[in-house]
Amino acid sequence: MYVAVKGGERAIDNAHRLLAHERRGDPAIAEIAPEQIAGQLTLAVDRVMAEGSLYDPEIAAIAIKQARGDLIEAIFLVRAYRTTLPRFGCSQPVDTGAMQVVRRVSATYKDLPGGQVLGPTFDYTHRLIDFDLAGTTTPAAPAEAAAPLDPAPHVTALLDGEGLIESNPDRAAEPGDLTREPLAFPAGRDLRLQALARGDEGFLLALGYSTQRGYGRTHAFAGEIRIGDVEVEVFAEELGFAVPLGRLRVTECEMVNQFKGSATVPPQFTRGYGLTFGQLERKAMSMALVDRALRAEDLGEETGSPAQDQEFVLSHVDNVQATGFVEHLKLPHYVDFQAELGLVRQMRREQAAAQTEADGRAEADKPAEADDLAATAATLDREAAE
Amino acid sequence: MTGSAIDSETAARRRAMAAFAAATPAELAAAFDADTIAGARDLRPAEAGLVMVRGRIGGGGSAFNLGEATVARASIRLADGQTGHAYRLGRDVAAARLAAIADALWQDPARRPSIEAALVAPVEARLAAADDAASRRAAATRVDFFTMVRGED
Numbered sequence: 001m002y003v004a005v006k007g008g009e010r011a012i013d014n015a016h017r018l019l020a021h022e023r024r025g026d027p028a029i030a031e032i033a034p035e036q037i038a039g040q041l042t043l044a045v046d047r048v049m050a051e052g053s054l055y056d057p058e059i060a061a062i063a064i065k066q067a068r069g070d071l072i073e074a075i076f077l078v079r080a081y082r083t084t085l086p087r088f089g090c091s092q093p094v095d096t097g098a099m100q101v102v103r104r105v106s107a108t109y110k111d112l113p114g115g116q117v118l119g120p121t122f123d124y125t126h127r128l129i130d131f132d133l134a135g136t137t138t139p140a141a142p143a144e145a146a147a148p149l150d151p152a153p154h155v156t157a158l159l160d161g162e163g164l165i166e167s168n169p170d171r172a173a174e175p176g177d178l179t180r181e182p183l184a185f186p187a188g189r190d191l192r193l194q195a196l197a198r199g200d201e202g203f204l205l206a207l208g209y210s211t212q213r214g215y216g217r218t219h220a221f222a223g224e225i226r227i228g229d230v231e232v233e234v235f236a237e238e239l240g241f242a243v244p245l246g247r248l249r250v251t252e253c254e255m256v257n258q259f260k261g262s263a264t265v266p267p268q269f270t271r272g273y274g275l276t277f278g279q280l281e282r283k284a285m286s287m288a289l290v291d292r293a294l295r296a297e298d299l300g301e302e303t304g305s306p307a308q309d310q311e312f313v314l315s316h317v318d319n320v321q322a323t324g325f326v327e328h329l330k331l332p333h334y335v336d337f338q339a340e341l342g343l344v345r346q347m348r349r350e351q352a353a354a355q356t357e358a359d360g361r362a363e364a365d366k367p368a369e370a371d372d373l374a375a376t377a378a379t380l381d382r383e384a385a386e
Numbered sequence: 387m388t389g390s391a392i393d394s395e396t397a398a399r400r401r402a403m404a405a406f407a408a409a410t411p412a413e414l415a416a417a418f419d420a421d422t423i424a425g426a427r428d429l430r431p432a433e434a435g436l437v438m439v440r441g442r443i444g445g446g447g448s449a450f451n452l453g454e455a456t457v458a459r460a461s462i463r464l465a466d467g468q469t470g471h472a473y474r475l476g477r478d479v480a481a482a483r484l485a486a487i488a489d490a491l492w493q494d495p496a497r498r499p500s501i502e503a504a505l506v507a508p509v510e511a512r513l514a515a516a517d518d519a520a521s522r523r524a525a526a527t528r529v530d531f532f533t534m535v536r537g538e539d
């Protein structure tokens with residue numbers, strides 16, 4: 001039997017009215033506009049686009065406003081919005097080597113073609129609260145060099161030229177898409193990178209950190225981090241050629257990792273890769289560390305650490321899935337709980353009876369009944385999960 | 387037409403379409419008259435959708451799916467029968483429709499010069515100026531290393 005309990009509609013409607021009221025805040029203070037969020041809270045917008053897996057700053061900004069700044073809620077909204085749109089196709093792979101960079105640094109080479117370009121970074125700031133920002137500010141115009149940047153080839157290409165680093169061959173295969181096919185294990189590196197690119201930054205940061213602390217160590221160097229704009233093109237059937245769509249801001253990180261060799265391959269460095277929408281340096285670096293850790297088995301390394309376990313990492317990296325399952329615990333479980341309550345009471349009665357028997361005053365109880373109750377509770381749990 | 391002539395025509399059209407994709411709605415609307423816009427018929431209703439953006443493993447290896455981007459597209463036919471197509475990042479379907487009209491006008495050899503002058507050239511100039519400024523601002527943050535020599539030789 002399944003009994004639906006109704007009666008929450010008025011409470012829910014009023015809760016949502018209260019939410020809208022609280023979201024607006026003090027009406028004497030100007031309401032925040034999505035343009036302000038997109039223009040001034042850009043890194044929050046970038047995170048929502050990356051983990052929402054949808055590049056659209058305007059949608060991300062509205063989602064952040066709607067979610068009152070709760071970024072995981074905003075990511076959830078963006079994921080839901082995405083499902084309302086048809087897919088026109090897949091882009092040509094973006095050429096990150098041709099990126100118009102705003103930042104590009106390498107921790108492995110001091111002097112490299114294109115140079116060390118700091119860009120708009122928090123690095124080297126003192127992390128002191130700037131009380132000037134409590135008011136309105138008019139920052140100085142940015143300095144401009146006399147000449148634009150020189151071309152900045154990928155740092156790994158420098159090592160690649162000498163064969164000192166593994167190459168990433170283009171197998172020209174159609175990549176898997178976890179938004180179309182459920183993830184199956186073992187997952188290829190294409191699917192792993194897709195999952196990491198839309199994965200939770202905090203989870204990836206913690207996993208990347210764990211590899212540095214010894215849980216699957218990879219001896220990583222930040223070969224290169226670059227942030228900038230790339231051109232996107234899509235092949236249009238009606239035209240028969242790839243059409244330029246515009247530009248996207250992305251962050252790329254290439255980690256250069258511990259080397260290995262074998263009877264047939266001389267020792268060379270290995271690589272971990274991170275690529276995200278927007279300006280998300282911490283995410284891209286964490287992603288590159290985890291990408292490399294997940295290759296441990298393929299590279300014949302010792303495994304067993306959390307960051308090396310692809311089923312563990314890929315099953316828990318998505319914060320929309322994670323929040324859905326964690327937060328479902330707050331929804332009514334009245335029936336499940338009543339079943340558990342009955343089970344505990346039954347077990348206590350049985351234990352008391354057994355004790356009594358042990359004292360030599362009563363006959364054996366019926367353990368089969370407890371099993372039936374446990375089965376009932378499990379059934380109710382399954383119903384609730386569905 | 388020879389193969390290379392077709393290729394150069396496609397390359398030129400791609401360049402123009404890149405400008406139509408980067409043009410602001412105001413730049414598009416100012417590039418041709420209201421009669422041209424009024425005479426255009428939809429081949430396919432302008433619509434917003436998604437393109438799955440791909441990257442390459444390690445920046446140069448096999449492709450993988452990075453995430454989707456919103457894209458507006460439109461296909462139109464002008465009153466004289468010329469067709470045009472447009473794809474633009476974002477969801478501005480009205481701008482995509484204007485970009486498709488621009489694409490149709492550009493393909494007509496008689497009207498191409500005016501579209502190049504009124505739309506392609508100004509948009510390319512604006513983008514080049516913005517790119518140059520952005521690049522010189524980034525270049526100002528480039529580190530100039532110097533070596534500190536301590537002690538006497």
